[in-house]
Amino acid sequence: MSLQLNVPFAEKDAAKSKGAMWDPATKIWYLPEDRYERLPEVEQWIPAPNTPIILPTELTVAQADRPCWKCQHPNQVIAVGSYYFYEKDINERDETVWLEQSFFTLFQQVSALSDNLQHFLKDHYPHYRYGYSHTTQTSYWCNHCVSCQSIQGDWFLFDEADSVFNPTSPAAAAHILLKKFQFKYAPLIDAGYSYGDHLRLITEFATQNTTT
Known part of the structure; x- marks a missing residue:
């Protein structure tokens, strides 16, 4: 499963450095389940x-x-x-x-x-x-x-x-x-x-x- 993230454009590089990925089809940032050990790092973007x-x-x-x-x-x-x-x-x-x-x-x-x-x-x-x-x-x-x-x-x-x-x-x-x-x-x-x-x-x- 993947968790959707609400990442402002200005913070996209920070989110990417913490494991977030970009879905170009839906234009949504997300965290794949195989990276859920990084959930505390992306918590500010959980919707x-x-x-x-x-x-x-x-x-x-x-x-x-x-x-x-x-x-x-x-x-x-x-x-x-x-x-x-x-x-x-x-x-x-x-x-x-x-x-x-x-x-x-x-x-x-x-x-x-x-x-x-x-x-x-x-x-x-x-x-x-x-x-x-x-x-x-x-x-x-x-x-x-x-x-x-x-x-x-x-x-x-x-x-x-x-x-x-x-x-x-x-x-x-x-x-x-x-x-x-x-x-x-x-x-x-x-x-x-x-x-x-x-x-x-x-x-x-x-x-x-x-x-x-």
């Missing part, structure tokens, strides 16, 4: 500075059906997922590092997304959008009912045992569809994530389709 997680260019989206908690209207709910990703952290010397996390997870409590991921969600999943939750008194990217527009809160989708994205059996996990979409440049996200047997069940028993 979404408040998104400390870099996802693969092959994005995974988990889909499932669940009735609205308020009006009981049938809904499709989604979660952005990944089989591996890079996460910004600070080491013991107070230096910025980007750690490769090599496990499958679904992201929740999503507070920020890069522009390319926002546009993708608007086109493919318009009912997954930024909203304010009166329950948590916070704003985040979340599922909304297609009928009454009520937020389908992350707690009820991810955290309750046997909720739609927290299956406790192979049969429950089999109701989830994992779809893959190809991006030209890596999307970025600021979100929480979890570990656990429910994610293993999803990777083993969820239905999977080919890349779109």
Whole structure:
């Protein structure tokens, strides 16, 4: 995967010296994944500075059906997922590092997304959008009912045992569809994530389709 960079013309030589490359077809600067050890050097040009997680260019989206908690209207709910990703952290010397996390997870409590991921969600999943939750008194990217527009809160989708994205059996996990979409440049996200047997069940028993 490659990470798009926003490099002003006056800083192009500096960016090139730090591993950035120029795509003449799209007229975009980018950092190839095989140079991600240089992420701290190009951090000033990352287009979404408040998104400390870099996802693969092959994005995974988990889909499932669940009735609205308020009006009981049938809904499709989604979660952005990944089989591996890079996460910004600070080491013991107070230096910025980007750690490769090599496990499958679904992201929740999503507070920020890069522009390319926002546009993708608007086109493919318009009912997954930024909203304010009166329950948590916070704003985040979340599922909304297609009928009454009520937020389908992350707690009820991810955290309750046997909720739609927290299956406790192979049969429950089999109701989830994992779809893959190809991006030209890596999307970025600021979100929480979890570990656990429910994610293993999803990777083993969820239905999977080919890349779109």
